[in-house]
Amino acid sequence: MPRAEVGTPKYIANKMKAKGLQKLRWYCQMCQKQCRDENGFKCHTMSESHQRQLLLFAENSKRYIDDFSFDFAKGYISILKRQFGGKRVNANRVYQEYISDRNHIHMNGTRWVTLTGFVKWLGGTGQAVVDETEKGWFITYIDRSPETVEKEEKKKRKLKMDKTDEEKTMEFIEKQVKFALENSGPPPESVYTELVRENEEEPLKLDLNLKIEKKLTASPVPLDKVFKRPADGATKSEIKKVKMDHRKKTALDEIKEEEEIKKEKQNRKDYWLVEGIVVKVMTKSLGEEYYKQKGVVREVIDRYAAIVKLLESGKKLKLDQQHLETVIPAIGKLVKVVNGAYRGETATLLSLDEKKYCVNIEIASGLLQGRKVNGVEYEDICKLQDA
Numbered sequence: 276m277p278r279a280e281v282g283t284p285k286y287i288a289n290k291m292k293a294k295g296l297q298k299l300r301w302y303c304q305m306c307q308k309q310c311r312d313e314n315g316f317k318c319h320t321m322s323e324s325h326q327r328q329l330l331l332f333a334e335n336s337k338r339y340i341d342d343f344s345f346d347f348a349k350g351y352i353s354i355l356k357r358q359f360g361g362k363r364v365n366a367n368r369v370y371q372e373y374i375s376d377r378n379h380i381h382m383n384g385t386r387w388v389t390l391t392g393f394v395k396w397l398g399g400t401g402q403a404v405v406d407e408t409e410k411g412w413f414i415t416y417i418d419r420s421p422e423t424v425e426k427e428e429k430k431k432r433k434l435k436m437d438k439t440d441e442e443k444t445m446e447f448i449e450k451q452v453k454f455a456l457e458n459s460g461p462p463p464e465s466v467y468t469e470l471v472r473e474n475e476e477e478p479l480k481l482d483l484n485l486k487i488e489k490k491l492t493a494s495p496v497p498l499d500k501v502f503k504r505p506a507d508g509a510t511k512s513e514i515k516k517v518k519m520d521h522r523k524k525t526a527l528d529e530i531k532e533e534e535e536i537k538k539e540k541q542n543r544k545d546y547w548l549v550e551g552i553v554v555k556v557m558t559k560s561l562g563e564e565y566y567k568q569k570g571v572v573r574e575v576i577d578r579y580a581a582i583v584k585l586l587e588s589g590k591k592l593k594l595d596q597q598h599l600e601t602v603i604p605a606i607g608k609l610v611k612v613v614n615g616a617y618r619g620e621t622a623t624l625l626s627l628d629e630k631k632y633c634v635n636i637e638i639a640s641g642l643l644q645g646r647k648v649n650g651v652e653y654e655d656i657c658k659l660q661d662a
Contacts, residue, residue, distance in 0.1 A: 304343065304384035305332055344385040351393075352402065355416045366394045366405070366412040428595075432579065435545040538616035546578040547613040548596050552657040554583060558598035565592065569602060571660050601657040603627070608658065609639060615655040617648060622656070 279285035302309045303319060305328040310316035319325055332339055354372050355364070370390055373379055387393040394412045398405035404415040548554075549572065556568050570583040573591070583599070584591050604610060604624060612620045620643065622636040634656060635649045 302381055303328075304381055305329065305339070340384070340386050343380050344387070347380040347382065347385045347387075348393075348397075350379060352397075352416070355403070355414065356418070359416065361416055361418060363413050363415045365410065366390060366414045369414065428579075432545070535616055542616055542618035543614060544618075546596060547601075547654070547657075548572055548575045548578070548581045548599075549611055549613055549619075549657075550575055551660050552611050552613065553586075553602045553604075553660055554581075554599040554657065555602055556583070556585075556592070556594065556598065557600045558594070560598075561592070601654055603634070603653060603656070604658040609661070610636065610656045611659050612636070612651070612655060613657050615651065617643070617651075621659070622648070624656075 303316075303325065306319070306325055308319060310319055351369065351373050355369050358372065359369065367390065382388075382390070382393070385393075387396065391412060394403075394405050394414060397403045397414065401417065403417055406413050552572050553569055554572060556565050556570065559566050565585070568585050568587060570585040570592070572581045573584050574582040576582065576593070580593060580595050581599070582591055583594055601613065606624050606626060608624055610622055610624050612618055612622055617638065620638050621640045623639045625635040625637055625647070627634050628650075631650070633650045633652050635647065636651055636656065638644055638646045638648070
């Protein structure tokens, strides 16, 4: 039968049919050819080109099926991500959007027989959240792209930096109150007793004498109560400490305190990683073999991440500071002040106060060498590699 001439209604009708979707059972995925009817599909299967494609498929069928499956999943997830984002949507609706393209990969060429099997595979691999309802399978895309993860990290960093000094102080006070309540133990229980009258027959009498005047007499107060005096047999250092407690602050002391507060505000940051310090890995997401392993910070990346070389295995890991913890060395060893007023200074560890979770240090280098600093929190100092 001759072909329809160009421009005739028959020619236009044939072009419209070829453009749209047709029956899937007359489509050959290997040759990517769509036939219009059963006779045309039969002629195609008997053709030489189709036979060559079947021979290629027989040589490595698994590779072809995997390629088709990968392309199908990629196209489906692309539509789910672009059109619906993180919204919950019917899986069949996404599939209808996907097959609206005439040149899509057909499901009969993939390893999944049905759409349900494909949706379950997406849920099992963690690419989406799937749930079954009376109206069918619903799917929600999980965006784990590097751009989205980086955006979430930036939001968290911004929230950390937006915290004012007052909020940090309030958090510290709440921690101290909670710690004190835990150490004080349960409060004593009140004991209630029954009211018992000794003589029930005697009537009650109320003595309302409102004109009683009380004379206030000043009782002598011993000098020991007014001035704090050291106990008998006290050492010279204790006597000196008592005198220092009652001594008024001089102008120099007030200036020093103002400088300390100013330094604390300037040097207190939400990042603390420094090269050359020893840190501890505190995340289990990398596996039990790395949990609580100690390592040395070799390189700091964007202030909040670092390349850490483990001391035992020698392996290098890229970790965020929230997955790391400072290490406290033995008394007398060198430490690095990583946060607070004396940030960046090298100091010697003098003593530990385990109840208050703080340490006492002495600056070991620089212009402040020899200055002693008390009450430094554990998180503000870290062991040096050579210590």
